[in-house]
Amino acid sequence: MESPLQKAFSSDSFRQQAHTLVDLLADYLEQVQSGSLETVIPYKDPEENLTFWQEDYEQGQGDVTEFFRKTINHSIHLHHPRYMGHQVTPPVPVSALAGMLTGLLNNGMAVYEMGLVSNPLERILSELLAQKIGFDNHANGLLTSGGTLANLTALLAARAAKTDVWENGNTEHLAVMVSEEAHYCIDRAARIMGMGSEGIIKVPTNERLQIRTNLLEQYYQEATDKGLQVIAIVGSACSTSTGSYDDLEAIAAFAQKHQLWFHADGAHGGAVVFSDRYKHLIKGMNQADSVVIDWHKMLMAPALTTALIFKRGDDAFKTFQQKAQYLWANQHSKDWFNSGKRTFECTKLMMSVKVYAILKAHGEQIFTDNVEYLYDLGKTFATLVKARPNFELALEPESNIVCFRLLHESASLNELNANIRKRILEEGKFYIVQTTLGDKLYLRVSIMNPLTTETDLVALLDEVERLGKVVAS
Structure with a gap:
């Protein structure tokens, strides 16, 4: 007789449940595309939704198919043509299948032998984006869980390039320059890094809500006069509220003049690297030291899948330098295949598989x-x-x-x-x-x-x- 654990891992049971789930999801896709599903969001207030799921929980163990059906019915429907809300993509179905694949395999990525597939695929995808941005073959990057984490990692790399905080701690009052319309995660990252309100230099925007590059010099000088050490400037490509692109070329020239790290936050709008028609919007991005682009926005991969690309690939290794003898023998070696050396995440999802599946099935x-x-x-x-x-x-x-x-x-x-x-x-x-x-x-x-x-x-x-x-x- 099978034990409960053996039953949980039954291949026959999995086959049956998986077929049922795929049928449910295929029906869902058909409904949202045919117009038979009128509701985009089955909105209920938070307490009502909590009560519904508490009652479901109190019913105890039951048919998981019914749980799958409830989850579909009570979720917002991103694949519905009248979903026009937040910047989250309706994933291409093949990437969801890849999610099922990686969810079962569950390979981590911190060390090569745990990420035999996902580490090489991550490198291939990073080099693809680097080439699209216009970087040379010294560029490289990584994938991480979302733009917030990617932007924080980029600013940590900027700090490592400009100061020795990792070993000596904060000895200067550091600062970054951003548009007042920049995504809130830049503000959050700077505060996490101990810069405080004063260290976040918010530059006003013009009538199109783009950073006023004619004010950069003034705001930089005011900051240095206060004793702040400005280490980086961030350009938005594009802003979250209005989708406006900053003048990345002008920002690049300013950053070069003052030897600042230039970071381009292209989480949403950086996807135009794939479009000859719209690529002019990011002119100057190829001069950035680091670039963030979300695969899970307009590049149709499931959330969260964000690329952080460094113009000089070696910069990615300066952010986190510490010993972990059970993971790797040499903390200083620049192993692209040991991704834990470059990210916050250790047991990282096999996110590269989901993106690569789109490329294999549909092409660039x-x-x-x-x-x-x-x-x-x-x-x-x-x-x-x-x-x-x-x-x-x-x-x-x-x-x-x-x-x-x-x-x-x-x-x-x-x-x-x-x-x-x-x-x-x-x-x-x-x-x-x-x-x-x-x-x-x-x-x-x-x-x-x-x-x-x-x-x-x-x-x-x-x-x-x-x-x-x-x-x-």
């Missing part, structure tokens, strides 16, 4: 097609907004992120649009978010799904107008 062109379709659709949506006199476009989009709002003579526009967004969330037919630019609240869409069409965008504007009348009355 799928990245180009996706980026260009989404960016083109962003321009189309802006045109649709401008064609309606009762809408206001925040600014002409450079990417697939578009900010707009409904106008009304008798209403507080911030309150009106916030309530429209609340109604959209509760009704669940669309999913969009909101952002505040200056003192104005805007509705914000990130067009992430290649299954979204102009028809869906027209329907969104119609829905916003309808709800605007309901809210205003």
Whole structure:
């Protein structure tokens, strides 16, 4: 008789459950594409959702298929064409299959013998991105779990290149320069590194919410006059709120003049390295010391899969230098195949397998097609907004992120649009978010799904107008 442990590892049971799950997911994909699944987000308030899952837990052991079905039904549907919210991709199905594969194999990556497949694939993917950025063959990089962790790792490398904090601790008051529109994780990283509020030099933006490069010299001099040692400057490619690209060429020239580390945060918009049509937006990125690009945004891999590429591959090894005799014999050797020397993560997921599966199944062109379709659709949506006199476009989009709002003579526009967004969330037919630019609240869409069409965008504007009348009355 099988023990409970033996039964848990039964190949027959796994085969049956896996087939059932694939059928459920295939049905889900068919429903969201055919339009038979009307709801994008089955929204419930947090306490109601908690109660639902507590009751499920209290039922004890049961049919795992039913749990899978509940998970699908109670989740937000990123593959739905009317999902236009946060910057998370609907993954290509083959990458989800790779996720099942790697989830079962569960190979770590810190040392080569634990990552026999994923370490070489990670190098191949890093070299692919380095080549696309325009780096030479001295460049290299790594994958890590998300842009926040990648940006922190890049700034730690910048600190290691400019100071000897690792051995001697903080002896200077260090600082980094960023746009006031930079992603919040840059601010968080600087604080984690002990720079404090004063060490985060936030440079104002222009009317397009791009860093004002004409102010860089002034802000740098003010910082040095205060006794701060500026070690790095960060360029956004693109900003999170509006999808605007900083002038990376001007930032590169400034960084070179003052011998600063130049880091380009291309977590979202760096994907245009695959597009000849839009690559001009990142002109100057090839002069950066480090670059972050998320595979899990417009490059269609499951979250979290972020690339951190160094112009000089050896810089990746300066961040973490410590002994771990049970992992590797020589702490100072630059082993690309022992990824634990370059990242926070030790037992790292086999994330490279998920990206590589997309390349093997569909080729590099799928990245180009996706980026260009989404960016083109962003321009189309802006045109649709401008064609309606009762809408206001925040600014002409450079990417697939578009900010707009409904106008009304008798209403507080911030309150009106916030309530429209609340109604959209509760009704669940669309999913969009909101952002505040200056003192104005805007509705914000990130067009992430290649299954979204102009028809869906027209329907969104119609829905916003309808709800605007309901809210205003």
